[in-house]
Amino acid sequence: MRKLLFILLILIIVLPVAGCGNDKGEVLEEDVLEQDWDLIVASAQGTTVNFYMWGGDDRINSWVDNYVSQTMQETYNITVNRVPMDAPEFINKLLGEKQVNRQKGSIDLLWINGENFRTARQAEMLWGPFAEKIPNFNEYVDTDALDIAFDFGFPVEGFEVPYGKAQFAFTHDTARVSNPPRSSSELMEWVKANPGRFTYPEMPDFTGSVFIRHLMYELCGGYEAFPYVEEVNIEDLNEQLQPLWAYLNDIKPYLWRQGETYPSQIAQLDQLFTDGEVDFTMTYHPSRFSGMIDQGLVPDTVRTFVWDQGTIGNTHFLAIPFNAPNKGGAMVLANFLMSPEAQISKYDPTNWGDMIALDINKLEEKYIQEIESTDLGIATLSAEELANHRLPEIASAYIQVIEDLWRDNVIKE
Numbered sequence: 001m002r003k004l005l006f007i008l009l010i011l012i013i014v015l016p017v018a019g020c021g022n023d024k025g026e027v028l029e030e031d032v033l034e035q036d037w038d039l040i041v042a043s044a045q046g047t048t049v050n051f052y053m054w055g056g057d058d059r060i061n062s063w064v065d066n067y068v069s070q071t072m073q074e075t076y077n078i079t080v081n082r083v084p085m086d087a088p089e090f091i092n093k094l095l096g097e098k099q100v101n102r103q104k105g106s107i108d109l110l111w112i113n114g115e116n117f118r119t120a121r122q123a124e125m126l127w128g129p130f131a132e133k134i135p136n137f138n139e140y141v142d143t144d145a146l147d148i149a150f151d152f153g154f155p156v157e158g159f160e161v162p163y164g165k166a167q168f169a170f171t172h173d174t175a176r177v178s179n180p181p182r183s184s185s186e187l188m189e190w191v192k193a194n195p196g197r198f199t200y201p202e203m204p205d206f207t208g209s210v211f212i213r214h215l216m217y218e219l220c221g222g223y224e225a226f227p228y229v230e231e232v233n234i235e236d237l238n239e240q241l242q243p244l245w246a247y248l249n250d251i252k253p254y255l256w257r258q259g260e261t262y263p264s265q266i267a268q269l270d271q272l273f274t275d276g277e278v279d280f281t282m283t284y285h286p287s288r289f290s291g292m293i294d295q296g297l298v299p300d301t302v303r304t305f306v307w308d309q310g311t312i313g314n315t316h317f318l319a320i321p322f323n324a325p326n327k328g329g330a331m332v333l334a335n336f337l338m339s340p341e342a343q344i345s346k347y348d349p350t351n352w353g354d355m356i357a358l359d360i361n362k363l364e365e366k367y368i369q370e371i372e373s374t375d376l377g378i379a380t381l382s383a384e385e386l387a388n389h390r391l392p393e394i395a396s397a398y399i400q401v402i403e404d405l406w407r408d409n410v411i412k413e
Contacts, residue, residue: 053111055084105323129158142359153395160317162357167313202262203403287353290377
């Protein structure tokens, strides 16, 4: 009798625990947000996280494949599988899976922001809110900052966590161009005086798209002329942007290949620049070219600069799809990518040169010292100059419309 009671007692204790996971002890996905963080981490051991991200920069890819993957494997026994895919592609992939109600997909973590986040959120393609479950988000992030709480004006509401910050900068070689143009009017003058030596990536490349928005700010009333909206009136916006279309069509014959074709993405423009076919490129990462100088990829005479009226900055994020097969593992990877160690590693121009997403005032002194001692390189503008020239983004609802109107007003002309 005692033996029977003992067996029953063991079953009472064990069965509920066994019901919380599979044979590897993994947390059931629908319950993961209810679990203690240590259990989430333990359950993610031995799993693979499929990290879908833009793959157009070899240095960023290398940082993920080496530093991130190795550290995750050594620290958590988690395999990071980087899958290169542009954001519009994985948005379409998720949209298709949502439409057929596919509950187990292939994407665990996304590198995302802007109009793609807005699209995914409105279509209920993201899982969460999960941000407040992430220890490093709670400890190191200024959650009240506007560029954390909002993504291109769209409320984040815990459905993504910050990965890094960016600010647009132009790049030139001082050996070729000693006094670069610092406004839209100066750029037009330079382009016409140097035909074939300038171009920009075609839409929807995100760097080409933000270049267009700089012209839009200067020519069409500034950031304030584009208030937050949920839905854009296309006809009204097209009328408002007539000075922009006139400008772009005016310089079009003087662009690389007479404006008959454009680089399909920023990587192609970078290659044209390094090959000496054009005299300018552009970047969302102001430290990037210092790292390329150190690696011998570009001459040490290359420098970055911003326009006098400023350049656009924003935050990029990490999100988890609604049907991610390994949500717990995705959370562990997101937490690591937000750690001071990972953020400082990618801040180094020799690795990536991405700007830190954390609140410096919340960091321990040892991390602050590491940041201050990081050599940002000779091509990088000071943090003070970038901050003094930082412009906000417009609402994400505008982005796709502007890109479509660019095709109608510039490509088809």
